Amino acid sequence: MSAQHRTAAPRTSGSLARSRPRYGELAVKVVLLLAALVSVLTTVGIVVALLEPTIEFFSEVGLGEFFGSTTWGPLFNPPAFGVWPIIVATLEITLIAIVVAVPLGLASAIYLSEYATPRVRKVLKPVLEVLAGVPTVVFGFFALTFVTPLLQDVFPFLGLDGKNALSAGLLVGVMIIPIVASLSEDSMAAVPNGLREGSYALGASKMITSVRVVVPAAFSGIVAAIILAVSRAAGETMIVAIAGGFKSVFTLNPANEMATMAAFIAQAGSGDASVGSTAYKTIFAVGSLLFVMTFAMNYLSARMVQKYREVYD
Template structure:
């Protein structure tokens, strides 16, 4: 090799070694770390905001009374603190929402991932995600003024109150369809095409390949989407407040008016409870319980994703 070539190679090596610091990358890294810290700090702040009033509440109301009674009326005189009516209402409406959202959301995800052409997918997926941007107050009034009267006309044997859990649950289900559909479609799109091609080579149809190959391969992402949708449904406020009502009575019939945990927080926080009173502290106790429930669901979701995640080369 000539001296000129050695000089050029040596110069290039020294040039690479003396490359300037990439301040842009450092700045991006700092911004991303700051965003992560803000998220963590917000969660910690919520915990601390709930903790002190919750401890004060349980200093006056025992856990036995809170979890051992089915009479709920912190704003009444005399007050009652049996939390089960609003827990059951929350679970009922969430269950109705999941029964609506999971089949429709998964069907939409399978269509977008396996059947739709790129042009159709480019149109339909943004339209579906726009549904998540509709204000929930609109869903609430739609359930109250259209869905409940429609249910009464179509199913006259149902004894539905003007505000009821069934209408609220159906619209909460419609609201969370984009969560299930979009996240599930993303998980299915990440499945390698080699699995599909292998299934087709064995003579499987597109439907069989979608149901028996693609969906199981994307199972962890689908489960995460469903649990995220459950958490969103459990914490929904405006739809259940407008269409479900504020009547806190222990009932298993979804046609009755009922109040969820989030709806109670909205009602009590609107000015009916004086600051520092036991009724005011009830807001934080119920908020802490709802926070623990959603945190537990998200934790289960994370564990299931780790357990069933498929790693492809």
């Protein structure tokens, strides 16, 4: 073929190699980086603030006394530093909250993702998420003045002074329902429709498809939502302080008044302990322990999400 009939190869524009810098995109990257650094630096700042008083506390009170006793009363005379009563109370109220929040939250997520029409979903999901914006002090007084009297009609022995772990746990569970429901629904909505259509093609009903196809496919996001809700419940202060009380007793009976780790921090930080005293440093020791527990739960969440994402990707 002659050179006149050859098709000239398209030239690569030099502008592709020497494109103008995109200052807007660079600015967005810088803003996102700063946002990430703020989160990291805040966490580092919390650790630094907790570390020194915690070390000083354990130089005065040994780990054996802290973890080896079931009597807690650092503000009493003589003081007692066995931390297990407030750990057990924290875990017990968190467990009650999860028993409430997980079934209701998952049921809400399944309905919004698989059954609700777009118009209904557009209305119900924001209404559900508004529940997360209710001040926790309102939940606390609601538990104390409404839920506890109702429970006492059924269980007369329940918290004769109006404060008990059961009522506090129930309201903490209601508070974290939006976390479980909203994040789980987002995960279910991200499941490819091809999985649903394949299930329907095999003759499965909508319920079977939802429970046996969509939920397992979204399992990583659901686990992350549940563990995030657990972390939120473990650190709740106002509800457990108002409805659960400040009495530190080593017991598994949810009918009794209990003080959680967060409730103790609120109580001791209100001015009952003089700055620099061992009782004051107890606040930082308990805060460090709560921080470690929350960090462990979030680390577990990240590992489980990574594990199950590898299965379903």
